[in-house]
Amino acid sequence: MSVVATELELDVVLAAPERLADGVVRLTLRDPDGAAMxxxxxxxxxxxxxxxxxxxQYSLCGDPADRSVLQVAVLREPAGRGxxxxxxxxxxxxxxxxxGPRNHFKLVPSPRYLFVAGGIGITPIVPMLAAAEAAGAEWRLLYGGRTRASMAFAAELRERYGDRVELVPQDERGLLDLDAALAAEPGAAVYCCGPEPLLAAVEQRCAPDLLHVERFTALPDTGPRGAFEVELAQSGRTLEVPADRSILEVLEESGVPVLSSCQEGTCGTCETGVLAGVPDHRDSVLTGPEREAGDVMMICVSRCAGARLVLDL
Structure with a gap:
């Protein structure tokens, strides 16, 4: 069985949810027997x-040093899927x-950071700020939201870090001034999380080697869809993936144990090693260099750029 088919799972008990902002609650999760998380x-x-x-999938927003709990913050989305x-x-x-946990949005070492958050996209950024502070790095946070009352952690971050936190409620100040923020931080590692229009705007303005983003929603899949073969290296089986099926669907139908969750290329659960062949990456997780390396792929959405892939399954 591949490593992607095994992952830590645990039962947790939920403390009373805490309201952080308009439409946002924080969940605190503990082991029922008090074991370390x-x-x-x-x-x-x-x-x-x-x-x-x-x-x-929810980003962890607590203190990594506190092993007694895991914490996430969740926005109520009336138009969501439930x-x-x-x-x-x-x-x-x-x-x-x-x-989990799993991490495709790791904080790389850097002497300077620019953090850009939109709405609930602040959740993975909160522990990053503490880590950057502890490392002695220079950093700045540009944080936008619909209204001040809807911006989780806003008052707490402003009180803790002062002017390095710039709050931009849209009803008071309009949209984030990305051009000014990026111009003021040349060479900084840029971390951005939030709605797709914000991510797209930052991607248009920022050098790819400096930018790190995390998406909540899948990118549009507009690529060609042809049939190809997948060889499973650990068993020697070869499976046909037709144009109208994903690799994940074919594996599941064939009884191959693999993990998956979002099934739209945003969570990274189904990451699988590639031993031969060229993946056609269609996920929202991997960075440019990771795509170029071609040694892993998200099998829920990505396909083959040729006729055959050999996977570490």
Missing amino acids: PAWEPGAHVDLALGPDLVR GSAHVHGLTGGERLRVR
């Missing part, structure tokens, strides 16, 4: 199993299941 680093997220066929509505109906005491 898994270690994690800034940028990590977990899968939270809210019920049968209801699994959602996950946030379920979370906002929790009252505390519920038993939930957590898978």
Whole structure:
């Protein structure tokens, strides 16, 4: 069995949810027996199993040094698919299941950072600020939201870090001035999380080798869809992936044990090693250099740029 088919899962108990801002609650999760929670680093997220066929990914926003709890913050999205509505109906005491943590948004060492957050995209940024501060790096946060009341952690961050935190409520100040922020921080490592229009705007303005983003939603899949073969190196099996099926779907139908969650290329759960062949990357997780290396792929959405892939399965 490949390593992607095994991952830490644990049952947790939920403390009473805490309101952080308009439409945002913080969930604090503990081991029922008081055991230490898994270690994690800034940028990590977990899968939270809210019920049968209801699994959602949430960024960890607490203190990595506090192994007694895991914390996530969840925005109520009226037009969502039901996950946030379920979370906002929790009252505390519920038993939930957590898978992870995993991290595709790691904080790389740098003498200077520019953090850009939009709305609930502040959640993975919060522990990054503490880590940058502890490392003695120079940093600045540009944080936008619909209204000041809707911006989770805003008052706390401003009180803790002062003028290095710039709050931009849209109803008071309009949109973030990305051009000015990027011009003021040349050469800084840029970390951005938030809605797709914000991410796209930052990507247009920032050098790819400096930029790190995390997406909540999948990128549009407009690439060609042809059939190809997948060889499973550990078993020697070869499977045909037709144009209208994903690698993940074919593997699951063939009884191959692999993990998956979002099934749209945003969570990284189904990351699989590639031993031969050229992946056609269609995920929202891997960086440019990781795509060029071609040694891993997200099998829920990505395909083959040729006729055959050999996977470490």
